[in-house]
Amino acid sequence: MRYLFEPGLFSSSPALHALFLSAVVAAVSAVVGVYVILRSNSFSGHALTDVATTGGAGAAFVGFAPLVGFIGGALAGAGAIEVVGRDNAQHRDTATGLVLGAATGLSALFLYLTATNSTTTGVTQQVLFGSIFSVSTATIPVAALLAILIVGVMGLIARPLTLASLSPDIARAHGVPSRRLGVIFLVCTSVSVGLSAITLGSVLSTALIIGPAATALRLSKNIWRATLASVAIGIGACWAGIVIAYDSYYWHRSSQELPVSCCVVAVIVAFYGASSALRRLRSRHV
Amino acid sequence: MFSSFMLNAWEVGSVVALVAGLVGYFVVLRRAAFAAHAIPNGAFAGAAGASLIGQSTLLGLGVFSVLGGVAITLMGRRGRNDVATALVLVAMLGLGSAFLSQGTGYEGQLYGLLFGEILGVSSSSVVPVFILGACTCAIILALFRPLLLASTAPDLARAQGIRVQWLDMAFGVMLALTTTLTVPVVGALLMFPLMIGPPAAARICTKRPGAALALSAAFALVVLWVSLALAYQLNWPVGFFVGCGSALLYATVRVGTRLRAMSH
Numbered sequence: 081m082r083y084l085f086e087p088g089l090f091s092s093s094p095a096l097h098a099l100f101l102s103a104v105v106a107a108v109s110a111v112v113g114v115y116v117i118l119r120s121n122s123f124s125g126h127a128l129t130d131v132a133t134t135g136g137a138g139a140a141f142v143g144f145a146p147l148v149g150f151i152g153g154a155l156a157g158a159g160a161i162e163v164v165g166r167d168n169a170q171h172r173d174t175a176t177g178l179v180l181g182a183a184t185g186l187s188a189l190f191l192y193l194t195a196t197n198s199t200t201t202g203v204t205q206q207v208l209f210g211s212i213f214s215v216s217t218a219t220i221p222v223a224a225l226l227a228i229l230i231v232g233v234m235g236l237i238a239r240p241l242t243l244a245s246l247s248p249d250i251a252r253a254h255g256v257p258s259r260r261l262g263v264i265f266l267v268c269t270s271v272s273v274g275l276s277a278i279t280l281g282s283v284l285s286t287a288l289i290i291g292p293a294a295t296a297l298r299l300s301k302n303i304w305r306a307t308l309a310s311v312a313i314g315i316g317a318c319w320a321g322i323v324i325a326y327d328s329y330y331w332h333r334s335s336q337e338l339p340v341s342c343c344v345v346a347v348i349v350a351f352y353g354a355s356s357a358l359r360r361l362r363s364r365h366v
Numbered sequence: 367m368f369s370s371f372m373l374n375a376w377e378v379g380s381v382v383a384l385v386a387g388l389v390g391y392f393v394v395l396r397r398a399a400f401a402a403h404a405i406p407n408g409a410f411a412g413a414a415g416a417s418l419i420g421q422s423t424l425l426g427l428g429v430f431s432v433l434g435g436v437a438i439t440l441m442g443r444r445g446r447n448d449v450a451t452a453l454v455l456v457a458m459l460g461l462g463s464a465f466l467s468q469g470t471g472y473e474g475q476l477y478g479l480l481f482g483e484i485l486g487v488s489s490s491s492v493v494p495v496f497i498l499g500a501c502t503c504a505i506i507l508a509l510f511r512p513l514l515l516a517s518t519a520p521d522l523a524r525a526q527g528i529r530v531q532w533l534d535m536a537f538g539v540m541l542a543l544t545t546t547l548t549v550p551v552v553g554a555l556l557m558f559p560l561m562i563g564p565p566a567a568a569r570i571c572t573k574r575p576g577a578a579l580a581l582s583a584a585f586a587l588v589v590l591w592v593s594l595a596l597a598y599q600l601n602w603p604v605g606f607f608v609g610c611g612s613a614l615l616y617a618t619v620r621v622g623t624r625l626r627a628m629s630h
Contacts, residue, residue, distance in 0.1 A: 122448035123400040126455070174566045177399035178613050181559025185609015188553075192603045283463060287456035294449045339467045345460030352453060 098322055098340075101220055105276045106288050106314035108227045111234050112272045113293030113314075114307050115265060118245040122290055123173060124161055127180040128270055129285040131157030132277040134183040137190035147219060151226075151274030157183060158270040162263065223275055230268050237261055242303055284341040288314055291348035298355040317347040372598065374492055379590050381499040382548045383560060387586030388506050389544045390561030391579045392537060394569060396517045400448055401438050401538070403558045404455035406545040408434045411462025413549065418465050423550060424494060431545040434458055435538035443531070491550060498547045505540055513537065514575055553605050560586050563612025567619040589615055 116125040135153015139146050157179055165175030234241075244251040244258040251258050276285035296310035321344030328338040393402045409431035416426025434454055441450035506513075516523040516533045523530050548557035564585035568578045593607030 117446070117449060120446065120448055122446075122452045123403075126400070126452055127403075171397075171566075173397040173399045174394055174562060177403065177558070177562035178566065178616055180403065181562055181609050182613035183609070185559065185606045185611075185613075188603045188605035188609065192606070283456065283459040286452060287460070290449060290452040291456065294453065339463045342460045342464040342467070345456050349453065349457050349460075 095322070095326060097217060097220060099319060101223060101279050102318040102322060102344075103315045104224050104227045105272075105279050106292070106318040107311045108230050108272045109276050109285070109288040110292045110296075110310040110314035111231055111307055112269050113289040113291075114297065114303070114310050115234075115241060115245060116269065116289055117293050117297055118242070118303075119265075121269075124158075124176045125269060125273070125289050126286045127161070127176045127183075128154045128157050128273040129277050129282040129289075130180055130187075131183040132270075132274045132285075133282040134187040134190065135274070136278065137187045137194065141190045141194045146278055147222060147274070150278040151271055153183075154270035154274040154277070155267065158266045162266060219278070223279065226271055226275055230272050233264065233268055237264055238303075241265055280344075281341055284344055287341075287345045287348050288318070291345075291352055292317065295348075295352045295355045298352075298359050313348075313351055317351060318344055320347045321345075374489055375594060376591075377492055378495050379594055380587060381495055382557070383586040383590035384583050385499050385502050385544050385547060386557060386560040387564050387583035388503060388579060389540055390565040390586065391568065391582045392506075392513060392517060393541070393561050394565040395514075396537070398537075398541075399558075399562055400451045401435075402541060402561050404438065404451050404458075405431050405434045405541050406549050406557055408455050408458030408462070409542075409545050409549060411458045411465060414462050414465040418468055424491070424546060427549050428542075428546040430458060431542035431549075432539060435542035436535070439535050439538040443534075495547055498543055502540060502543050502547070505536065505543075509533065509536060510579075559609045559612035560589065563616045564589060567616045570616075570619050570623055585615060 113125070116122060132150045132154035135149040135151070135156070136146055137149075138144075138153065139149020142149075160179045160182075161172070161176050164178060165172040240251065240256045241261050243254070244256050244261050248258055273285055273289070276288055280288065292310045292314035293306075295313050296306040299309055300306045322340055324343040324347070325338050325340040328343070390402070393399060409427045412426035412428075412430025413423040414426070415430070416423050437454045438447075438451050441454065512523065512528045513533055513536070515526070516528055516530045517537075520530050523533075544561075545557065548560075565578070565582040567585055568582035571581055572578050589608060589611045593604050593611050596602070596607045597604035
């Protein structure tokens with residue numbers, strides 16, 4: 081054990097906070113992610129993380145709390161995508177692209193103005209890649225509360241949402257309000273994305289939404305089992321990544337630790353690769 | 367505004383806009399916006415890696431964007447296209463964050479790679495950009511008809527004996543080339559609006575493919591020229607004007623056509 085976990089991991093409070101917060105965020109992202117993939121919404125799921133980042137950059141410039149900026153940005157982005165893509169669902173892809181483009185333009189401006197107006201350095205890197213070890217402790221209870229809220233709402237709408245995502249026609253015949261469900265789901269996605277973008281940076285936030293859910297959906301076709309597997313994979317990947325990042329400090333002579341986001345992404349991609357291999361093995365046996 | 371150091375920016379910017387407008391037409395047609403966003407975004411990791419080992423960033427960008435384009439095309443063949451794109455993107459960005467953490471003093475360069483530094487285009491990058499731009503334009507014009515058919519009606523194209531898989535790959539490589547070309551100029555995050563806004567606006571204006579292609583290139587040129595001029599005057603990042611200008615152009619065209627339809 082001593083060789084696996086370098087000294088001080090479990091007695092350092094930033095590390096413990098990071099482990100807790102990442103588990104919360106990973107669980108929420110994993111639940112939302114299953115439906116993002118079912119609805120083929122990976123692009124908007126990813127775009128929202130970038131739009132959330134714009135909100136974060138804006139908040140940094142105006143001096144608001146980052147959490148407000150991130151979640152507000154994601155919500156505004158979701159609304160804009162919904163409005164632009166409303167008339168033609170086919171061109172949702174283009175609508176997402178347009179909103180994403182405008183948002184990145186805005187973040188360029190905010191980051192530029194923040195960088196020129198203040199003496200703080202590293203804003204760009206902080207906002208884009210985040211660092212879970214430096215999340216303020218005050219954010220943790222808020223994040224946990226929001227997470228519980230999202231999982232609760234997702235639990236309530238899970239059944240009709242599954243139907244509406246997989247077979248819209250049957251859902252319509254049953255009188256399921258697909259549009260309204262879609263909007264509620266989009267709000268849940270935005271809040272969850274805002275949450276993960278602030279704690280993990282926008283890079284990792286996409287990885288946590290798509291990676292675990294894609295892996296889980298390859299392993300099981302049962303939606304409940306897939307959701308559970310997705311949560312387990314998400315939390316597992318986060319923790320493994322954090323431990324690796326923490327340990328990596330001692331690997332190299334330069335004592336330059338690897339960033340958490342890089343380690344977590346590596347674990348997630350490895351999981352996905354393993355699931356592909358597993359599926360191929362299984363199909364050969366049948 | 368047309369002093370010698372700005373001249374490079376005008377030249378290179380025009381090539382970039384022309385290519386982005388042309389390639390962007392197919393991006394919108396094929397609903398490949400995600401790939402068009404993912405490849406330049408991920409390729410920025412290549413630039414970070416190249417500067418870490420002391421190679422030219424253009425080389426790093428080229429290698430990573432071609433790898434990314436090929437990976438997205440290959441993985442998208444089996445399984446779901448958008449999931450494959452997302453996974454390739456995060457893998458490349460993860461690598462990028464590792465490269466960034468190992469290098470030092472990278473903040474300004476990072477900002478430049480992400481959001482572009484058109485005012486700092488050096489004379490040495492003008493020639494490679496022109497060559498790459500000419501290559502991309504030649505590929506588009508040579509493949510125009512089969513690519514159009516393969517993008518709109520893949521089954522029909524297959525029935526006519528067109529190798530759709532090869533065309534998909536050619537499109538991926540074309541996106542990669544465009545990326546290599548544009549990232550150093552307008553940045554990883556901002557060449558993307560130039561490939562979406564102008565073509566989407568052009569497709570509203572006309573349904574004829576040839577006309578839409580030309581109009582898309584013209585729109586992209588106008589957006590970039592206006593952005594450059596404003597960036598020079600106001601001293602704000604050019605990416606801001608490119609990003610918001612593209613969206614604004616689309617909104618104007620869309621509202622305009624609707625108003626005209628209503629008045630008829």
